[in-house]
Amino acid sequence: MPPLRRLIALAALCAMLPRGLAAQADQIAAGVAASESHDFAAARKHFEIALQRDSASYEANWRLALLLIDLAKQTPDRVKSPARDSLYVEAETYARRAVAARNDDAQGHFALANAIGRGSLSMSARAKVRRALEVRSEARRAIELDPRHDGAWHILGRWNAEVERLSSLERFFARTFLGAAAFSDASWDEAERDLRLAVQYAPTRILHRLDLAEILVSRRKWNDAKVQLDVLAGLPPVDVLDPLYQRQGAALAAKVREQLHR
Numbered sequence: 710m711p712p713l714r715r716l717i718a719l720a721a722l723c724a725m726l727p728r729g730l731a732a733q734a735d736q737i738a739a740g741v742a743a744s745e746s747h748d749f750a751a752a753r754k755h756f757e758i759a760l761q762r763d764s765a766s767y768e769a770n771w772r773l774a775l776l777l778i779d780l781a782k783q784t785p786d787r788v789k790s791p792a793r794d795s796l797y798v799e800a801e802t803y804a805r806r807a808v809a810a811r812n813d814d815a816q817g818h819f820a821l822a823n824a825i826g827r828g829s830l831s832m833s834a835r836a837k838v839r840r841a842l843e844v845r846s847e848a849r850r851a852i853e854l855d856p857r858h859d860g861a862w863h864i865l866g867r868w869n870a871e872v873e874r875l876s877s878l879e880r881f882f883a884r885t886f887l888g889a890a891a892f893s894d895a896s897w898d899e900a901e902r903d904l905r906l907a908v909q910y911a912p913t914r915i916l917h918r919l920d921l922a923e924i925l926v927s928r929r930k931w932n933d934a935k936v937q938l939d940v941l942a943g944l945p946p947v948d949v950l951d952p953l954y955q956r957q958g959a960a961l962a963a964k965v966r967e968q969l970h971r
Contacts, residue, residue, distance in 0.1 A: 733762045737769055744772070747949050749780050767817065770807035774800040774820040778827055779949065786830040797828030808847075815855035822847035822864050838875075838883045841892075844868055859911035863920065866903030869895045870924050900924050908937075915944050915951045919958050926961065931968045938962040 740755030756773040759766055781796035801824040807817035826844040829837045845868050851861035872895035875883070883892045904921035911917060918941040925934035941958045948954075 733759045733766065733769070736762070737766075737772065740769075740772060740776075744776055744779075749776060749949075752776050753780075765806065765810045767807050767810040767814070770803045770810060771816045771820040774803035774807065774824055777803070778820075778823055782827060782950065789831075794828070794831060797824060800824040801828060813854065815851040815858050815861065818847045818851040818854065819858060819861050819864070822851065822861065826864060826867070834876075834879050835882060837871075838879060841868065841872070841883075857910045859907045859914065859917065862903050862907040862910065863917055866900050866907060866924070867920060869900035869903060870897070870920075870927070873897055873900065873927075897924070897928055901928065913944055913947070915941055915946070915954045915958075916948065918944075919954050919961075922958065922961060922965075926965065929968075931965050934965050935962065935969065938965060 736755045736759040740752045740759065743749070743752035743755060753773065753776055756769050756776060759769040760773065763769070777796045777800035781793045781800065784790045784793040801821065804817065804821035804824045808821055811817060822844050825840050825847070829840045829844070832840075844864065848861045848864040848868065851858050852865065855861070872892055875892075880892065901921070901924050904917065904924055907914070907917040908921055918937045922934045922937040922941070925931075925937065938958050938961060942955060942962070944951075944955075946952050946955065
């Protein structure tokens with residue numbers, strides 16, 4: 710649903726609720742509006758106030774989890790940052806609350822898969838492997854509940870790609886110490902399929918196309934990668950990190966052009 714229509718729908722819902730619930734819904738609606746304008750500090754405050762009214766609020770919990778992820782991911786994973794890592798821990802806590810409050814909706818499971826996956830990026834290889842199965846499980850549950858959830862397809866595609874990129878030693882650890890048979894099911898075919906579905910369901914999301922292009926480059930599918938990178942370059946930025954993703958896409962496109970002109 711487009712942002713304006715979503716806000717109108719939230720406002721209409723607020724008008725129909727009892728005073729206490731309406732006040733909470735007002736805070737959530739204000740948090741959504743602030744988040745979409747990239748005023749993350751204000752959005753965080755609104756969602757936290759909503760949770761002060763009801764700590765078990767499903768929507769406030771998953772929205773705050775995703776907001777904290779948006780804040781944290783602005784610090785690159787290669788940089789040592791306790792503040793960023795703390796945000797991911799908080800996000801995971803709120804996402805788990807959301808899933809506990811309502812297990813039958815995709816957004817909570819997506820938020821949890823996202824928080825665990827993002828929080829694992831700066832961890833050791835062993836820690837990543839330990840947490841990877843839960844990332845996969847939560848993403849797949851989100852897809853079961855909403856087969857067109859582009860974010861969940863993206864996570865699943867990234868999961869397959871990251872497993873394919875594990876070293877032989879890391880794969881040995883996963884199979885021997887975790888009994889993780891699921892790691893044997895990962896493949897480049899699955900990674901590409903999942904990311905193509907993410908692009909299909911949200912064709913204007915820049916990160917979907919960038920990660921799909923990276924998978925295609927890993928598979929040496931240069932022409933297919935060029936198609937994604939050409940589209941990516943012309944998309945309007947929406948996410949706060951979209952300008953960065955487009956710069957990364959431009960750098961990757963230069964490498965693809967080199968391969969195509971050999």
